[in-house]
Amino acid sequence: MSGSRIDEALRGEPAFIPYLAAGDPDVESTKEYVRALVRGGADIVELGLPFSEPIAEGSTIQNAIVRSLDGGMTPDAYFDLVEDLDVEVPIVCMTYYNLIYRYGSEEGPESFVRRAAEAGIDGFVVPDLPAEESDPLREACDSYGLDLVFIVAPTTRGDRLKRIMDQVSGYVYVQARLGTTGARTDVSEQTDMSLGRLEEWDVPKAVGFGISEREHAERIVAGGADGIIVGSALVDIVAEGDTDDGTVAERLERKARELKEGALAGAESRPQPERP
Amino acid sequence: MSQSKFGRYGGQYVPEALMPAIEELEDAYQRYILENEDGFMDDFRTRLRDFGGRPTPLQHAEALSARYDREVYLKREDLLHGGAHKLNNALGQALLAKYMGKERIIAETGAGQHGTATAMACAHLGLDCEIYMGERDINRQRPNVFRMRLNGAAVNPVTTGRGTLKEAISETMRDWATSVEDTHYVIGSVVGPHPFPRMVRDFQAVISEEARGQVIEKTGGLPDSVLACAGGGSNTMGAFHQFVGEEGVELYAVEAGGSSLEVDEDGGVAPNSASLSTGSEGVLHGARTKLLQDSDGQIMESHSVSSGLDYAGVGPELAYLVDEGRVTPVNVDDDGALESFHRLSQLEGIIPALETAHAFAFLEEEYETLGEVVIVNVSGRGDKDLESVIEETAERDIENAPEMDVFRGGL
Numbered sequence: 001m002s003g004s005r006i007d008e009a010l011r012g013e014p015a016f017i018p019y020l021a022a023g024d025p026d027v028e029s030t031k032e033y034v035r036a037l038v039r040g041g042a043d044i045v046e047l048g049l050p051f052s053e054p055i056a057e058g059s060t061i062q063n064a065i066v067r068s069l070d071g072g073m074t075p076d077a078y079f080d081l082v083e084d085l086d087v088e089v090p091i092v093c094m095t096y097y098n099l100i101y102r103y104g105s106e107e108g109p110e111s112f113v114r115r116a117a118e119a120g121i122d123g124f125v126v127p128d129l130p131a132e133e134s135d136p137l138r139e140a141c142d143s144y145g146l147d148l149v150f151i152v153a154p155t156t157r158g159d160r161l162k163r164i165m166d167q168v169s170g171y172v173y174v175q176a177r178l179g180t181t182g183a184r185t186d187v188s189e190q191t192d193m194s195l196g197r198l199e200e201w202d203v204p205k206a207v208g209f210g211i212s213e214r215e216h217a218e219r220i221v222a223g224g225a226d227g228i229i230v231g232s233a234l235v236d237i238v239a240e241g242d243t244d245d246g247t248v249a250e251r252l253e254r255k256a257r258e259l260k261e262g263a264l265a266g267a268e269s270r271p272q273p274e275r276p
Numbered sequence: 277m278s279q280s281k282f283g284r285y286g287g288q289y290v291p292e293a294l295m296p297a298i299e300e301l302e303d304a305y306q307r308y309i310l311e312n313e314d315g316f317m318d319d320f321r322t323r324l325r326d327f328g329g330r331p332t333p334l335q336h337a338e339a340l341s342a343r344y345d346r347e348v349y350l351k352r353e354d355l356l357h358g359g360a361h362k363l364n365n366a367l368g369q370a371l372l373a374k375y376m377g378k379e380r381i382i383a384e385t386g387a388g389q390h391g392t393a394t395a396m397a398c399a400h401l402g403l404d405c406e407i408y409m410g411e412r413d414i415n416r417q418r419p420n421v422f423r424m425r426l427n428g429a430a431v432n433p434v435t436t437g438r439g440t441l442k443e444a445i446s447e448t449m450r451d452w453a454t455s456v457e458d459t460h461y462v463i464g465s466v467v468g469p470h471p472f473p474r475m476v477r478d479f480q481a482v483i484s485e486e487a488r489g490q491v492i493e494k495t496g497g498l499p500d501s502v503l504a505c506a507g508g509g510s511n512t513m514g515a516f517h518q519f520v521g522e523e524g525v526e527l528y529a530v531e532a533g534g535s536s537l538e539v540d541e542d543g544g545v546a547p548n549s550a551s552l553s554t555g556s557e558g559v560l561h562g563a564r565t566k567l568l569q570d571s572d573g574q575i576m577e578s579h580s581v582s583s584g585l586d587y588a589g590v591g592p593e594l595a596y597l598v599d600e601g602r603v604t605p606v607n608v609d610d611d612g613a614l615e616s617f618h619r620l621s622q623l624e625g626i627i628p629a630l631e632t633a634h635a636f637a638f639l640e641e642e643y644e645t646l647g648e649v650v651i652v653n654v655s656g657r658g659d660k661d662l663e664s665v666i667e668e669t670a671e672r673d674i675e676n677a678p679e680m681d682v683f684r685g686g687l
């Protein structure tokens with residue numbers, strides 16, 4: 001496979017991949033929060049570049065996007081933020097295709113990808129870009145050595161799986177359940193079925209949508225995931241602000257540690273392969 | 277050109293969870309609509325006639341013809357059941373959903389006409405129905421909200437953003453991503469991912485199929501011009517489709533110029549809904565098309581006195597036909613539309629939808645260039661707009677408007 005920084009981060013112990021909306025509520029806070037998540041054990045960070053029409057997001061992340069846009073977040077401000085981050089873990093840019101397509105003076109995704117590569121971004125997740133429409137972005141990513149992560153939904157089967165397998169690099173984002181993003185209180189059986197369909201794929205599998213607790217992380221990794229992706233549960237902490245339990249950064253670090261430990265525990269409880 | 281594209285426009289830009297449903301819909305579109313499997317199209321045409329009241333007349337407008345010294349014909353979609361062209365599409369898609377075995381229908385609506393048509397079609401066919409509508413539009417269109425509820429539909433207010441059609445579409449897509457296995461999304465215009473733009477156009481093409489036969493019967497030939505208002509563009513494509521191949525027929529898509537064609541880039545606001553006239557290429561709600569957006573690609577809030585035109589995008593086929601030079605995009609402002617609303621009501625005894633009034637405002641401004649025989653598509657009737665018209669008219673000095681003092685504070 002690609003052997004990229006993202007791929008490597010998912011090939012060892014199970015990875016914890018947090019998501020935050022960049023610029024929620026402002027650029028300096030985002031930098032502080034990302035560093036806190038890394039201290040807590042984040043292996044890769046998905047950093048959202050807010051788009052005004054986030055059709056794949058639930059209300060928690062929608063509201064974060066509104067806060068970020070109201071605070072003046074733009075693609076250029078986003079790239080500056082990433083350049084200033086100074087963290088060792090790979091950064092994945094999660095955004096919608098119109099922002100990628102419109103960036104810079106040239107038509108198409110290349111200007112955006114070039115600037116992202118300069119800023120130190122390692123890959124993309126683009127929720128409204130299915131494999132059918134992704135050739136231009138895939139080519140630009142290949143030119144600059146960036147990964148392009150695709151989402152596999154519980155409804156994805158048959159030929160569509162093959163199409164995604166041919167395009168994906170870095171990791172495959174396994175959507176734990178139908179619907180939009182958002183913290184939930186249980187973990188769906190749809191996750192196990194989705195992971196089962198991808199068993200033979202030689203690309204790391206990270207599960208997201210609805211994960212908020214240590215137990216979810218443990219169960220999902222025990223079920224075969226190489227990583228867990230957590231967004232809304234962290235964005236909730238940002239939205240709440242400082243509380244008696246600590247500052248936002250302190251609580252994000254604590255939550256990251258809890259989820260990472262859950263993932264590690266899940267790996268230990270996996271059935272061990274028989275030795276020859 | 278690939279089936280999913282119109283030149284560079286169109287495509288399928290949706291979350292992966294929806295792609296299998298889109299593929300299922302493509303298959304159903306091919307079989308039931310294009311190949312008439314199980315007699316689907318026969319069933320649809322029968323229901324359009326008996327439930328919907330088709331064909332609608334092509335009326336010779338005597339007062340307008342005299343005023344402009346040419347032959348003006350009105351395609352009376354306002355006489356369709358529900359009072360707008362929207363039923364053609366809503367009935368078609370709801371029936372298709374039934375043939376596909378889907379039990380639940382969701383839809384979005386701006387002015388409420390599409391929501392009303394969908395609620396009626398669902399009641400007629402015995403399907404569950406939920407409508408998403410921006411909170412601001414709910415306030416502007418109370419009679420239609422009540423009509424939807426009368427037909428048994430649930431109306432879900434959308435409070436994100438400015439609470440208009442753009443946000444309602446996003447919210448309906450979110451619902452669909454959760455419920456896709458038993459639910460069909462009856463999208464309200466020739467927008468969204470393939471196959472919606474083609475499918476909705478095919479359902480609406482009955483307008484120009486009828487108009488073409490009717491105008492030949494009445495005049496012995498084709499019209500010189502066809503005028504239709506354009507928001508998302510479903511009545512526009514419906515009125516144009518059978519004339520696109522006739523190079524001698526000029527096609528005018530009349531957009532909402534709102535209060536100005538200038539944009540407030542810092543505020544993220546375009547005080548108009550003229551995506552064909554002033555927009556740029558981008559990707560929104562599943563398709564590549566012309567959009568009102570800022571230089572970063574963030575979608576702008578649009579504006580029109582008419583809720584039904586208040587949308588930041590337009591159908592990809594219209595964007596393509598404009599680029600090809602086949603369709604001419606024009607626009608008129610809020611004031612012009614209101615003036616025409618009153619003028620048509622008085623001259624012809626037809627109270628048009630505010631959307632349609634834009635087409636009549638263009639006729640008033642440019643009639644000298646439109647040739648001898650002009651068809652205007654009357655996309656819907658204006659009853660739903662009366663509250664808005666009272667409020668907006670009271671703020672302006674409009675020739676021919678009734679004395680407004682009596683209404684001030686009364687409604």
